[in-house]
Amino acid sequence: MTVKILADSASDLSKTHYNEYDIEMVSLTVHLEEKDYEDGQTISPKKVYDAMREGKAPKTSQVSPQTFKSVFTSYAESNQPLLYLAFSSELSGTYQTAKMMEQEVKEDYPDAPIHVVDTKCASIGYGLVVLEAAKMAKAGKTVEDIQEDAKRRAANMEHIFTVDDLEYLYRGGRVSKTAAFVGTLLKIKPILHVEAGKLVPLEKIRGSKKLFGRMLEIMEERGGNFENQTIGISHGDDLERAEQLAEMIRNKFGVKNIEIEMVGSAIGAHAGPGTIALFFLNKSF
Structure with missing residues (x-):
């Protein structure tokens, strides 16, 4: 039986990706103006970025235990192998919740072929790991082979990114108030x-002005052969700059495949508008 790949909305993949590769998705929650929305389903990233530009502070929460229990139970009942590749456990409690629900479901279905992996990745870096796993699943690979490749790919996925305003990362508890203040003040x-x-x-x-040039230097220092790999770029509602970075990468490294997506609502609520993120496999892969 074909392995089913499950991802969460922090992979920032589009609905086209989910449909084309038959990937199942569970949503993180975005809280905005006293309403709860399902990331990737009932709220657009644009709405979140516009709200942030107006000074609003969206919050996020992990995928609910009930959601995981329901999904895991359905696969346990049908005995179809399920591989959940999770958003980094250092950035969300979603992975830990999934592990708890996996154990709970396996009390009733001890032989359930459910597997949960912490990718330690985010945004399209995480999405690229999911896409490759889904391609392998479609090709009929075993869950062991897919899991092994996903772990190796995730461990070697570089995330190089910049934010337009450190204030957003400060609000999300990612940088100190001093760092945010000094950075904004000095246009750093x-x-x-x-x-x-x-x-x-x-x-x-x-x-x-020097930012993208330096990002490409880091890419060159850390990366291997880029021509045959898919490079990921995600952006906080700034497609023009994302495409500018993509063009620089094509010119410098001869890259053929670049996936450009908007940073989704859940991650965008912390990173803010103007974020530009670059993802590639390093030399160790």
């Missing part, structure tokens, strides 16, 4: 990356 643009699933500041660049 931070470059951050993900290390063991956590957001870690990498460098500070004065002014935005």
Whole structure:
């Protein structure tokens, strides 16, 4: 029986991806103006970014235990292998909730072929891991093979990104108030990356003109052969700059495949409008 791939909405994949590769998705929740929305389903990222530009502060919460229990139970009953690739456990409690529900469901269905993996990835970096797993599933690969590839791919997925305003990361508890204040004051643009699933500041660049050039230098330092891999770019409602970065990457590295998506509502609620993120596999892959 074909392996089913499950992802959550923090993968920032489009509905086209989910449909084309037959991926199942569960949503994180976005709280905005006293209403709850399902990320990727009942709210658009644009609505979140516009609200943030107006000074509103959306909040997010993880996928509910009931959602995981319902999905896991249905696959346990049909005995279809299910592989849930989760958003980084360092950025959300979603993975831990999934593990708890996996154990609960396996009390009733001890042989249920349910597998849960913490990718330690986010946004399209996470989405690229999910897409490759879904392609392998469609090709009839075993759950063991898919899981092994996904773990290796996730461990070697680089996340290099910048935000337009550090204030949003401060509100989300990602940087200190001092760092946010000083960065905004001096027009410093931070470059951050993900290390063991956590957001870690990498460098500070004065002014935005040098930013993309430096991101490409980091890409060259850390990456291997880019021609045959899919590069990911996600953006906080700034398609023009995302496409500018993509063009620079094509010109410099001869890359053929670049996936550009908007940073979804759940991650965007913390990163804010103007975020630009770059994802690629490093030399160790």
